[in-house]
Amino acid sequence: MRLRNIPGARYVIAGHEAVIKNEKEQKGHWEEVFGNDHPVRVEIGMGKGRFLMTMALEHPEINYIGIERYSSVLLRALERMDAMEEPPSNIRFVCMDAAEIEEVFEPGEVDRIYLNFSDPWPKARHARRRLTSAAYWERYDHILKQDGVVEFKTDNKELFEFSLEQVQEAGWELKAHTFDLHHNEDLNRGNIMTEYEAKFSAKGNPICKLIAERKR
Ligand code: SAM
Numbered sequence: 243m244r245l246r247n248i249p250g251a252r253y254v255i256a257g258h259e260a261v262i263k264n265e266k267e268q269k270g271h272w273e274e275v276f277g278n279d280h281p282v283r284v285e286i287g288m289g290k291g292r293f294l295m296t297m298a299l300e301h302p303e304i305n306y307i308g309i310e311r312y313s314s315v316l317l318r319a320l321e322r323m324d325a326m327e328e329p330p331s332n333i334r335f336v337c338m339d340a341a342e343i344e345e346v347f348e349p350g351e352v353d354r355i356y357l358n359f360s361d362p363w364p365k366a367r368h369a370r371r372r373l374t375s376a377a378y379w380e381r382y383d384h385i386l387k388q389d390g391v392v393e394f395k396t397d398n399k400e401l402f403e404f405s406l407e408q409v410q411e412a413g414w415e416l417k418a419h420t421f422d423l424h425h426n427e428d429l430n431r432g433n434i435m436t437e438y439e440a441k442f443s444a445k446g447n448p449i450c451k452l453i454a455e456r457k458r
Contacts, residue, residue: 247314248313248314248317251313251314251316251317252313254317254320255313255316255317255320255337258320258335260320260323260329260333260334260335261316261320261334261335261336261337262275262307262334262335262336265336265338265346266342266345266346268346269345269346269347269348269351270348270351272305272307272347272351275334276305276332276334278305280303280304280305280332281304281305281353281354282304282305282306282307282347282351282352282353283297283304283305283306283307283352283353283354283355283356284306284307284308284309284343284347284352284354284355284356285306285307285308285309285355285356285357285358286309286340286343286355286356286357286360286373287309287310287311287340287357287358287359287360287361287373288308288309288310288319288335288358289310289315289318289319289358289359289436289437289438290315290318290319290322290437291308291318291319291322291323291335292322292435292436292437292440293356293358293434293435293436293437293439294306294308294319294333294356295319295322295323295326295329295330295333296434297434298330298332298333299330300434301332302330302331302332304332304353305332305333305334306330306332306333306334307333307334307335307336308333308334308335308336309335309336309338309340309343310335310336310337311337311338311339311340312337313337316335316337319335320335340373340378340381341381343381343382343385344381344384344385347385348385349384349385350385350386350387350388350390351385351387352385352386352387352390353386353387353390354386354390354391354392354393355382355386355390355391355392355393356392356393356394357373357374357392357393357394357395358394358395358396358436358438358439359395359396359397359436359438359439359442360372360373360374360394360396360401361373362396362398362400362401364400369404372401372404372405374394374401374404374405374408374409375404375408376408376411376412379392379408379409379412379414380412382456383412383414383456386456388456389455389456390455390456391417391453391454391455391456392414392453392454392456393451393452393453394451394452394453394454395423395436395439395449395450395451396449396450397438397439397442397443397447397448397449397450398450399421399450402421402450402452405452406419406452409452409454413457414454414455414456414457415454415455415457416452416453416454417453417454417455418451418452418453419450419451419452419453420450420451421448421450422448422449422450423448423449423450423451424443424448424449425448426451429451429453
């Protein structure tokens with residue numbers, strides 16, 4: 243998702259209290275940012291934030307951080323939050339490229355990572371950019387707590403099959419997976435739909451999901 247450049251997006255983001263501007267300085271200090279020691283869960287590529295904001299409302303005992311590369315997209319999430327009558331207080335946003343995630347979190351600081359409908363980068367020469375490619379599993383390994391998990395959803399079967407392979411190659415444990423989430427009673431229990439999930443499942447596309455646990 244890349245919305246056209248929105249003039250002033252950076253200015254609005256810079257002044258929003260839920261956006262963390264100096265994210266690299268918070269490495270090792272996220273408890274102070276939230277003012278508690280609740281588990282920290284991160285969605286990478288959160289888009290307009292429907293999933294994360296619903297999760298934050300349903301789980302006030304968890305802290306959520308949404309990472310999004312484009313300011314124009316993050317702006318839409320902030321607008322959604324500002325329109326809520328009682329916005330969740332357990333959510334923060336960071337505008338950054340996830341390739342730098344190890345500079346933002348200390349080892350073990352993250353409890354769980356969500357990847358929802360990550361960009362597929364279909365050309366082989368762009369495979370390294372996929373958020374489920376080997377280099378990313380290594381990054382996740384460095385910041386997740388022991389037994390921390392990554393949850394990944396997509397409607398792109400090729401990307402999903404690639405991701406299943408990469409999980410195994412990275413030496414992670416595949417805890418569960420399905421090629422049809424919405425017809426899998428166990429995995430779909432409590433499922434929160436993302437914007438893309440709602441859009442693609444309405445078109446009849448089955449949704450794939452995997453849960454992988456880091457093993458050290
Ligand atoms: N997760 C949302 C959903 O399921 O509705 C949005 C999915 S959209 C296809 C992917 C989003 O990930 C886009 O907003 C894109 O800008 C963001 N993104 C892709 N690569 C990223 C990266 N390396 N770092 C941060 N955000 C990224």
